[in-house]
Structures are given as structure tokens and as C-alpha cells.
Amino acid sequence: SQQGEEDPQALSIQEGENATMNCSYKTSINNLQWYRQNSGRGLVHLILIRSNEREKHSGRLRVTLDTSKKSSSLLITASRAADTASYFCATGDPTDSWGKLQFGAGTQVVVTP
Amino acid sequence: DTGVSQNPRHKITKRGQNVTFRCDPISEHNRLYWYRQTLGQGPEFLTYFQNEAQLEKSRLLSDRFSAERPKGSFSTLEIQRTEQGDSAMYLCASSFRVSEAFFGQGTRLTVV
Numbered sequence: 001s002q003q004g005e006e007d008p009q010a011l012s013i014q015e016g017e018n019a020t021m022n023c024s025y026k027t028s029i030n031n032l033q034w035y036r037q038n039s040g041r042g043l044v045h046l047i048l049i050r051s052n053e054r055e056k057h058s059g060r061l062r063v064t065l066d067t068s069k070k071s072s073s074l075l076i077t078a079s080r081a082a083d084t085a086s087y088f089c090a091t092g093d094p095t096d097s098w099g100k101l102q103f104g105a106g107t108q109v110v111v112t113p
Numbered sequence: 114d115t116g117v118s119q120n121p122r123h124k125i126t127k128r129g130q131n132v133t134f135r136c137d138p139i140s141e142h143n144r145l146y147w148y149r150q151t152l153g154q155g156p157e158f159l160t161y162f163q164n165e166a167q168l169e170k171s172r173l174l175s176d177r178f179s180a181e182r183p184k185g186s187f188s189t190l191e192i193q194r195t196e197q198g199d200s201a202m203y204l205c206a207s208s209f210r211v212s213e214a215f216f217g218q219g220t221r222l223t224v225v
Contacts, residue, residue: 033213033214035216040202040221041218041219042117042119042204042216042217042218042219043156043204043206043216044216045213045214045215045216048212048213088155088156090155090156090214100146100158100161100169101146101156101158101214102158103148103155103156103157104155105153105154105155106154106155
């Protein structure tokens with residue numbers, strides 16, 4: 001079973017616009033990670049936010065975490081065509097010290113020039 | 114290239130054949146994970162290693178699947194008597210303790 005659920009399932013925007021996607025999860029976590037996957041390729045790690053953090057930035061990415069609502073959001077600002085990809089959130093279980101991740105089904109983002 | 118390396122990138126096999134995939138993790142990473150991803154879904158955890166010890170196996174990993182990590186370096190995932198339902202992308206990831214997991218490009222398996 002998958003822990004996280006991303007919303008929306010698909011997002012289509014124009015270059016320069018911002019893209020926001022959300023992730024909800026069910027159980028307690030020690031961290032939440034966002035990954036990007038280009039079609040048919042491996043996953044690229046974008047950002048990790050720990051359970052005691054509320055917001056984190058990396059370049060054009062902004063991630064928020066609300067543990068009371070068990071949700072996270074990923075904002076991509078000033079999107080580019082190269083941002084076209086699927087985006088996944090993945091959670092780490094605090095009862096599992098080994099760090100295995102549970103992924104959602106992803107948000108498919110299409111950025112048109 | 115110092116990232117996670119997976120071989121082969123693509124594998125087409127006939128139903129009933131055995132296949133083996135290899136993963137070379139980032140050298141200083143002591144944890145190695147295998148995930149399976151089907152079309153339109155996120156990766157699903159299969160198994161992981163701490164050094165050479167296999168610590169957990171998902172119930173997705175049937176008796177036809179076996180994974181090894183001799184000497185705590187590279188890992189292999191073998192599927193015996195492949196079935197069409199085994200067609201998927203098999204992803205390997207490595208990490209150092211509980212931190213970011215870095216993924217390889219995956220091995221896409223097609224069982225015909």
C-alpha cells in the first residue's frame with residue numbers, strides 16, 4: 001500500500017507560472033522527501049524536510065510541512081519546460097530506523113512553452 | 114560517475130526465464146534498497162540491506178525473488194520463472210544512515 005497521496009494527479013501550466021502540488025500521508029513520519037522523475041527514468045532527489053521543520057527552500061523549490069494535518073506541499077516557481085516530469089512525495093517512518101520510503105502515486109506536471 | 118548504477122537498463126525476457134539485475138550503490142552508502150514501479154504508480158518497497166545484511170522483505174517479494182548484497186557493496190536482484198506480472202521498472206537506491214536516498218536509473222523489465 002502507498003502511504004502518500006499527491007494532489008492533483010496531473011497539472012498543466014505555461015512556462016513562467018508557478019506549480020503547486022500537495023501530498024497527504026497517513027502515519028507519523030520522521031522526514032518527507034520530494035522526488036522528480038522524467039519519463040521512463042530514475043528518480044532525482046529534490047529536497048528533504050524533517051518532521052521538526054515547517055518550510056524549506058532549494059532554488060526555485062519551496063516545500064512546506066504541516067505534521068498536524070499530515071500534509072506537505074511543493075511549489076515550483078517560474079516553471080520551465082524542463083520541469084515537465086512526475087513529482088513524488090515519499091515518507092520515512094519514525095518506527096523504522098532503516099529509512100525505507102513509502103511513495104505516493106505522483107503528480108504529473110506538464111509545462112508548455 | 115559516482116551515482117547509483119544499475120545494469121542492465123532494459124531487459125526483455127520470455128515468461129519462465131530467470132533474470133538478474135545488478136545495482137552498484139554510491140560507495141560510502143551502507144544502505145541499499147530495491148523498489149518496483151509499475152506504470153502510473155509510485156515506487157513500492159521490495160527489500161533493503163544494511164551493509165551485507167538483508168533486514169526486511171516486503172510481501173511483494175514472492176519466493177521467486179531473491180536479493181543479495183555480498184560484502185556489502187553491489188547488490189543483485191534475481192527473479193526466477195518470470196511472469197508477465199513481473200514487468201515493471203526495478204529501482205535501486207542507496208543512502209547513508211537515515212538521509213536522502215539516491216536512486217539509479219532503473220532496470221525496465223518486460224516479460225513477453
